Amino acid sequence: MNVQATFARESSQPRTYPVDDSSADVKSVVKHGLGMGDADPKADAKQDGFTTSMPKKSVLVRRKSRQEEQVATESFIKNMAGATSVRKHLKDDSSDLHLQNKFNKQEFFTSLVYETLPPVILSPLFAVFMEGPERAYHLVNHRLFLPVDKSYQKDNPGLIVFWWIVFIPILHLVQFSVWSCFFYSSDLGIDIWEGILAFFTFVCRNMILSIKYAYYSDEELEGAHQTRKLIGAGWRFPLEHQGLVEEELKLAQELIDVHLGAPSFKLENVEAAQFLRNFDCHEDFKADNGHNEDDEVSAAFIVHQFVRKCFGNEIPFGFNAKIANFAPLVTALIPNLLRLSSGQWAFGETHWQKSVHAGLFVSRFFFFAQLFLFGYIAVHDFMRRKHTMKLLGRMTTFPGVRLDEFLTRKESKGEKKDAEIAKVKEKEKAKKELEAKKKGTDINSSEKVYAAPDDPKKDDNPADPAALEEGDLPPIRSMQTSLDSPDISGLRVYIDLREGANAFSWVLARRAVKAFGSGYYSRIQAYIGVLFLWSVFAMISLNGLFWSSQKHSVNTIYYLCIVVFTITVCVLTAVGEATKLQEMVTLHRMILKNEIFAIDQTLSDNALHEENVKKGLRSATKKFAPSLDERLNNDDGMKGPPSSTISMKGPPAQLPLLSPFRKNTPKPQTFQELTDTSLKLEHSKRVLKTADDLIGYQEEIHMPVNVMGVHATNGVYNTTIGILLTLAVLAVEGFSSGGLKYDAQGWATYEQF
Structure with missing residues (x-):
């Protein structure tokens, strides 16, 4: 039985919508830099009675940094102290920032009743009684109490079929068995304590699901249309869900009211700093923020790489x-x-x-x-x-810390695909070289090469990549290959906390990691x-x-x-x-x-x-300043070296x-x-x-x-x-x-x- 499918009910964060490109002031930049957007749950919905429109894919992040916004943040990034008071810079717009969620007792007990009642019949009726018809419709479809609308599961259309064929009959069978043990245990020859333990196990499972909803924010509870954020599948393998790590890291910055793009670490190894500044990473968490020095990397980059490395590991x-x-x-x-x-x-x-x-x-x-x-x-x-x-x-x-201990590829799925393509190309090239050796010819003499000409004056229009065949393109260099190259084998990241800026950045980075997820x-x-x-x-x-x-x-x-x-x-x-x-x-x-x-x-x-x-x-x-008698008796006025030079004794x-x-x-x-x-x-x-x-x-x-x-x-x-x-x-x-x-x-x- 596929137990993992039951965790599809772990939906969480609301969708964040693209922001207006015309905003370029400091407030909007700080707001967007933290990953904030103009969240409007109804903006992507078509309200036809109770029907809704869901995105085709489970996309958590739609927040993109722009160069014109980065220019506008120059004064903000240069002021490291301002990185600890984002709400002060946002002022009236700071109400959009998230706060630490607290345990909601009312939502916990309400969800516990939802999960304990039999689905299809009693749970939907209780939802209508508590929420009203329209809100209850969204609730029973999201939580799969009565899944009838396929638009809520476009990213996983087979889930509804599995729910109706497998899970819902199981829930009814379990409740039938438990209540039969309570009332007819002597007739059936079944130990009533088996039913008691089974029922309490069912209640504990429902308590875990209710705890999840009890820690939802008001925005998440009120959002009628939400994308999927799976605690069972997603939090076990965060890198398999594009944007999940970045979304949570931006949320962590909001919770502690900091902006990690401003503070930077001054590295002892300049070569390591240069490598990290040119490292291909997420556009919102680059080592070079445009204002730090050549031997500095942003705290956002370090935290992002640490989190991706540690939280990207699967359960061993x-x-x-x-x-x-x-x-x-x-x-x-x-x-x-x-x-x-x-x-x-x-x-x-x-x-x-x-x-x-x-x-x-x-x-x-x-x-x-x-x-x-x-x-x-x-x-x-x-x-x-x-x-x-x-x-x-x-x-x-x-x-x-060695670089290969914390650096990760830019995109998990994309880089895996690129690595596979690179392996195929390497195999093809090795095969051609082997054939060329058998024929006694040079493979490089017969291959087309897509590269810039030696003399740009002779050829100002190199070949169009689209016109070249796939075999003619250079093999894609995966990020893992660059990390394993001998050029960086000895590079490490070491910061001296006796540099005040390093200590300040380290504390902010540590707080962000603490608030992550x-x-x-x-x-x-x-x-x-x-x-x-x-x-x-x-x-x-x-x-x-x-x-x-x-x-x-x-x-x-x-x-x-x-x-x-x-x-x-x-x-x-x-x-x-x-x-x-x-x-x-x-x-x-x-x-x-x-x-x-x-x-x-x-x-x-x-x-x-x-x-x-x-x-x-x-x-x-x-020694060199004469007394008054010496100056009166000395025609030259002063002995010793000129007054502009001072000689020091001792080491x-x-x-x-x-x-x-x-x-x-x-x-x-x-x-x-x-x-x-x-x-x-x-x-x-x-x-x-x-x-x-x-x-x-x-x-x-x-x-x-x-x-x-x-x-x-x-x-x-x-x-x-x-x-x-x-x-x-x-x-x-x-x-x-x-x-x-x-x-x-x-x-x-x-x-x-």
């Missing part, structure tokens, strides 16, 4: 992924296999029993597959964020809480069975223990990764504190050198070893140069100290990494294990003290019976 098919793929099927078959091993029919004898057992099996497999998938998407997201933060930290410590980030933290809730409920149910002497089947006990163990592994893995992500805050703050400590020592050394220079000046003045002042300047920079030897150096270091120290305070407050007090609603620390990990182990010990005590035994068919019997 390791131990956790194997659990997520195989555990649902294995655990779903456990009750049926145990029933078969005890001499019973795996799915019952009568048609009623077979229908109920089939519904329970489908619910165990189908809904647990979704829970596991969402859980390991959360684990993978924590790992990607941790990797991105590691790259940000490594670029500030020598020797830095904030909507998804908030959801995955809640998803882990739902999985932990299921584990706690299952363990409480196990204690209830043992301590209250409830009638149950041993099949339910085995199934419950295995599933609790599997989900607990997922939860603990997620908590561990979240804790490691929070620990990156301490590591980054330690980097800043080390820089501040080194600057303090450098300033102290410079102060001593300044005193030595002052003493040298005073001694020179005292010249030198910079300490912990100097923020590069080795090619001349060492200051005069009082003025030492003073200038100290002023620069004082400026860098203030920026670093403010950055340390800002990171500490925002990420340790205001918005730390949360999981299950609490701060992600080692205490959360220990508490999670402690709660589940305590419930497990109580269950074992209840089992041993209750005189519990099981008959040949696996049903529980007690001594008091």
Whole structure:
């Protein structure tokens, strides 16, 4: 069964429409540079009753930078301080910027009712009651409660067919089986606790879907026509959805009120800076913003490449992924296999029993597959964020980050296609060379070459590329080939935080990475809480069975223990990764504190050198400035060198070893140069100290990494294990003290019976 198709319901962001090309003032440029547009959900719709027109493709971004707008932003980009107050520049237009979404309790409970009620009948009726006919029509088609309009699924026309043939019958079969267990368990010979666990699994799955809608913005909730942004497929493979990463990165800049196009990093390696400035990348995130120096790259470029590299990685098919793929099927078959091993029919004898057992099996497999998938998407997201933060930290410590560790191709799908074309052309060329060697001829002498003429005066009109055959065109050079070339094998990106501009840009870049994908980030933290809730409920149910002497089947006990163990592994893995992500805050703050400590020592050394220079000046003045008696008795008026020249005694002042300047920079030897150096270091120290305070407050007090609603620390990990182990010990005590035994068919019997 194709479980992935169920995640097509994860629609999210509204479409953004093209903006007017005539806008060229600073406000509009900042607005468009952040990825804002004149969003009008009704602009692309044709309102014929309840019918709508959807785009043919799932396109998330329609925001293009223009050269005339970049010229208009010159004053804004040169002012780096303005990059932290975008709303101040926009003024009245700042109302269009997005704010951090908060959990909407009303939307959560409303969506939970929508998802729990049977589709086709009750869910659409409840939607009409809550939203009204017109809004309900859009809702039931978007959320597939009653999918009848194909225009809502033009990008995936087969989804509606799958929904009607597979998913909707499954939902009705599951609910029929659950309610049959509740009311006719004794007649069917089915353990009622199987129905209870299946129903609670169904509720947890609905809670996860409702959490998604609870974190929607008002614009997303009110948008009648929305493009697809899949949490199941899209957030697992973001680069496979064109514009998804760029859309979220622009949204992150809006949330923290910054513009990453203005600040730049001054690199130690000029050759690496030149390569990055010429690197082919997204037009809105270029290293050369038109105003930085030759050894500088924009913070927008660095963040964009880091995010694409880390978030573009697919979920590795390791131990956790194997659990997520195989555990649902294995655990779903456990009750049926145990029933078969005890001499019973795996799915019952009568048609009623077979229908109920089939519904329970489908619910165990189908809904647990979704829970596991969402859980390991959360684990993978924590790992990607941790990797991105590691790259940000490594670029500030020598020797830095290698270029091939974070650079990515411009367009994932397009570059893959170009690479395939290049491989085909290389194979064809190798084949021609082999044939030429056999014939004893030179392949280059018989091939047409499309290249610029050596002398432009002789041929001002080179051949038209369209007139040439495909084989005559030069092979397309893929970006991956350029990244693997030996010319850049030793290039690294290293920034010195003792340069005030670097520290400022690094803090803004770090905040943008932290805010990247904030909507998804908030959801995955809640998803882990739902999985932990299921584990706690299952363990409480196990204690209830043992301590209250409830009638149950041993099949339910085995199934419950295995599933609790599997989900607990997922939860603990997620908590561990979240804790490691929070620990990156301490590591980054330690980097800043080390820089501040080194600057303090450098300033102290410079102060001593300044005193030595002052003493040298005073001694020179005292030696060559004669007293009044000497001047009266001396016809020449003064001894010593001319007054315009001052000679200094003692060795010249030198910079300490912990100097923020590069080795090619001349060492200051005069009082003025030492003073200038100290002023620069004082400026860098203030920026670093403010950055340390800002990171500490925002990420340790205001918005730390949360999981299950609490701060992600080692205490959360220990508490999670402690709660589940305590419930497990109580269950074992209840089992041993209750005189519990099981008959040949696996049903529980007690001594008091």
